[in-house]
Amino acid sequence: MVTAPETKRAARLPIKDEWGFFGIRFESIGGYGAHIAGRMLAEAGVVYMGFNGSNFSSYGSEKKGSPVKAYVRFCDSDQEVRTSAPIEEPHVIAVFHEALIHTQPVAAGLREDGTIIVNTRKSPEEIRELLGLEYGTVATVDAITIAVEEKTRVNTAMLGALCRVVPFIDPEAVKAVIRDTFGKKYPHTVPGNLRTFDRGYESVRMMTITPKPGFVREPYRRPDPPFGYLNAPIGGLVLSAGNSIVKDLSASRQGYLPAFDREKCIDCAQCDIVCPDYCFVWEKGTDKKGRPAMVLKGIDYQYCKGCLKCVEACPTGALQEKLEEDGWAKAHRVPRFALPA
């Protein structure tokens, strides 16, 4: 039942932490729509259902493709929201991209009775294994397939899944916000988004983990900065030139990557010229006539964000767009650098 803003009642939360809040954290990648999903969920709770609450996202220099977080807090309608700090021990964590599991501590701080929802084709058991989670509930939803099929984004599918695991959120209220949000500027996208939401809601798979006897959840510990005031170089200098090579940007890819066929390659270098992420690996070799020449060896997928500019530039079809399968990039990666362990 949607309750219009004017007639909403004093809403009460069934589950709260010691400060009176129910906390939700979205772990995502810039461009997946987690920020707007957080906003829609919070609006559904506050404007349509009468809870009080707050909503915000992590901000910094993050660009599209970089890890981002969004937060939603709910509390009873008569409680004030005073804290503005991030939610470190959420009741629900929604992971918008499975690859984040490898690069971010996505499950950090999950409450003992909490649920983590992951956008994945894998089963809850497999995700539990990947996360190494020993408590709580694991839920999975294949949001990317739904989004591709409905020509929408994963965020509305994730919202559907969230409504399934957060029982006090009325799915009709979220759908009303979806209509409101998309209806203003992009009315033609409303039906697709509503279908995406419903499919997300319906296709959730869940498993609740029974902790081993004697299991005690480790309290959440905030990560340390890289250096302290005794070992950080003064003035904020960075002394290790080019150290960004240790970063793994695989999670920036949104489903596709370029596949390289050495047989078709003529070493014309058009791919390297347009690649924003410097993924192409060249080595000294010989050309067709046996003269010394640079030869394209392959792609370092650790840095590839899947923009496919190289596929567009390739004149011979040596580079082809490929739907990324689990483990494929790792198996076909040609490293540009010998990285420290």
Add this chain to the structure above:
Amino acid sequence: MAMVEPKARAAQKTDFKTGNEMAALAAAHINFHLMGYYPITPSTEIAEFLDEMKVEGEHDIVMVPGDGEHGAAGICYGASTGGARVFNATSANGYLYALEQMPVQSGTRMPMVLNLVTRSVSGPLDIRGDHSDLYYALLTGWVVLFAREPQHVYDLNIIAVKLGEHPDVRLPVVVAFDGFFTSHQKRRVQYFEDKQVVRDWLGPMPEGFPHALDPKNPITIGAYMNDPDLINNKYQLHLAHQNVLRVLPEIFASYAELSGRHYPLVDLYRMEDAEVALFLIGSAAETAKDVCDKLREQGVKAGVISPVLLRPFPVEIIRGALKNVKALVVGERADVYGANGGLMTHEVKAALKDDPENKTIVLSRVYGLGGKDFYPEDAEAFFRLAMRVAEQGGLGEIPAFDYFGVTPITPADPAKRVLPPLKAEELQSPVRIEVQPDGRVKAIAPPPRQMMEMPKRIAPGHGACPGCGIFGALDNFFRGLSGHVVVLFQTGCAMVVTTGYPYTSHRVTYIHNLFQNGAPTLSGLVEVFHEKKRRGELPADEDITFVMVTGDGGMDIGMGPAIGTALRNHKMIILEYDNQGYMNTGAQLSYSTPMGHKTATSNVGARGFGKVFHHKDTPQIMAATNIPYVFTGVESQPQDLWKKAAKAQYYAKNYGLAYGKVLIACPLNWQSEERLGTKIVQAAVDSCFFPLYEVEQHKTTITYDPEEKGKKIPVAEWLKMMGKTKHLLRPENKHILDEIQAEVDRRWRRLKAMHEHPLL
């Protein structure tokens, strides 16, 4: 903020909005005459929201995008001399860049409202929230109000207009609020359903104050004034601040009648019988209240003090509130380095000094710098500190002043390299240079395959968006340069995504200074390089090429410094990547944004078709400084770009400053497919919007002529490739499209004439 029981109050809507949204909503409801603005995180959204509302006809504020915050503040000052209602919003370094304008605004007694969305001041550059910018604002003669949550932002903005214009006040007013914690956090809020309620409450601006738009009554604004007059002018300013202490409570009371929301000058939370207290500005005070409640449940007499009014400082209220407090911790989100406490510490202490009975022990803790979050346990730590001091009746071993939340040491070694430095001999570009008999130079580029021998001076692992055009442009340019390079990046995407501490993607020495001051900075380095060589402090054969990299936004705010540097003709290169907007701060218009293009501050709607004026022709501006080499390039024509890079290096080594502009795709904000960037910039070239040419020793040469090759396309063919320009192809915008085509054709014909005639 206490709730007042409703009488016949105006109807209000309950909603869920951020501080920035509430600032924009208040401005729209007030309907200022003018907003002068310049994008800077986190204040930028205010102008964006107002632009969105404007194209939908929700207000009539004239929105003027400045060339920098200094310019924006000048626009505002000028408007305020006309007796207008004026609005601005900025943060951090933007505020500091405009700082010089602030005492003029207050000293010449021109009311206006500036929203200071507080953020850390560089350097190192940190875009998150603290109060280091606010503390400068406290020294400017402006009234300063602080809003702790989005609701306060709306209310205090409306109140600020009334206060600043009051005949006994006549002062500009800052409404400050916490960057991100308040500016970007959605909360439940209320605002008037009918904006007329706000406009009626404010009424027209009070009359009787001369202004610059009344030719029948000529006045001189800004006379030059030495002693003995200045001290009297400043005493007037002081008296006006004193009047605020009387006038503001009256305005708060009147606003409470209207809205039901009553503000005190200082928010005193459970202070009636408090023995331990925290003094905090902004959102942190709200966090502390939750902890205060918990401690009260445990029998601790705790309280929280948070001023709404910071200038004038409400000394007496604070003194009264602390009368029986045993220990107070003043938390400061900014330090006054070397002063053993921030401004608030000393002002609170000074307030207490005048009460001989007072025995409050005051501790000062700097916390939360650069946006470091303030958690309830941090507030609890502050309370526990106060409790300990209160219990032991003195400081004992506890320092009166300290930092809170610093990390001493970690196991990591910051000096550990993961890559060896590049050697000069590895860095010999395959592009060759030949000096021609006429003194001009010819560059010969090898086949692309051979160019792959060049190591990249930028490492992968940077955080740019997928399909970003910056990195193709930079690497292709650097491939044409031989030997060691030192780079300086102005603030922008390329800077931010390559140097997020503790990482850097730069394999060569890299410098960032400010958004706008890169060219002078690098020119200083160039000059000491040559001087140190001359003095024998560097080897005589040391060879470094100096390259400044900037976005098109950096060439707006940094245009003056770049022109100055070019006129001095230092031996260096300025390379501009042009993505047609301020993409690092969320796609606001820059002067290089072409007419009609949609940005976050040139929206498309019932009353807007995108940017209203034509794009800046920066290469021609730079050519007019008579530097030896100017060029344009794109990644879709790499050989052309490699050759121009080598020539730029030749000129920067032998003659002076070289400048080049590379058009690059920004798929996110051009709303185009990531994979199509190369084709879109080539279409810009083929439409003659972005001609490829060089001005070498003052002679213009078109290096690729699409007309000659039969490849010229109408601008529409290029514009249809991007979401930001699709609206220009609709029939109702045909006149705009025609105007763009006419301007492109005019500039192209002029360029061709210059190409054909060596004197042009």
